[in-house]
Amino acid sequence: AQSVTQLDSQVPVFEEAPVELRCNYSSSVSVYLFWYVQYPNQGLQLLLKYLSGSTLVKGINGFEAEFNKSQTSFHLRKPSVHISDTAEYFCAVSGTGGSYIPTFGRGTSLIVHP
């Protein structure tokens, strides 16, 4: 079994400030990790993913995330946010064993203020 905890349900931040959205997971097997973004009234779209290799992964729109196996974390960061980054962000984990059934966190609402 696997689970995902997004530690903050809402993160308010001012424009051009840095932001970190936290994600912790638990799993008894090796994992793939994902961050998705959902803009209002839209479906989710992939921001970035960790499958293997370098633990620092870069995604679209200037976001990056770091896989920390010892802390079972996959926090999402951006050095300078824009108003347009206001959205819901979801962390997801999937086992590597072939079931491809990801488990999603409950989401973090990023609110960027001018």
Added chain:
Amino acid sequence: DAGITQSPRHKVTETGTPVTLRCHQTENHRYMYWYRQDPGHGLRLIHYSYGVKDTDKGEVSDGYSVSRSKTEDFLLTLESATSSQTSVYFCAISPGSAGGSYEQYFGPGTRLTVT
């Protein structure tokens, strides 16, 4: 953008009536999923499919059934809709391990209101 559509996009129905939502893909991906999204709960998996006529239950499958008779179509049926099934429903597709890609691609969602 991945070719995935959902129909209808919005539906209002009465308690006790059957409802079918359709997900259609043009990507020939093996895996298809139905989720519901509710405030405070994130995305919860209802059912998924790993091939034609191969489906399995997710964590919130009670009151829902699915069918996949063709690779491109995945239908979600509410046999007798209840107010607790008012939600936004998302379909997703994934190639799984094919091509080394494991992420999901999501449809635009269907907003269902049961009165």
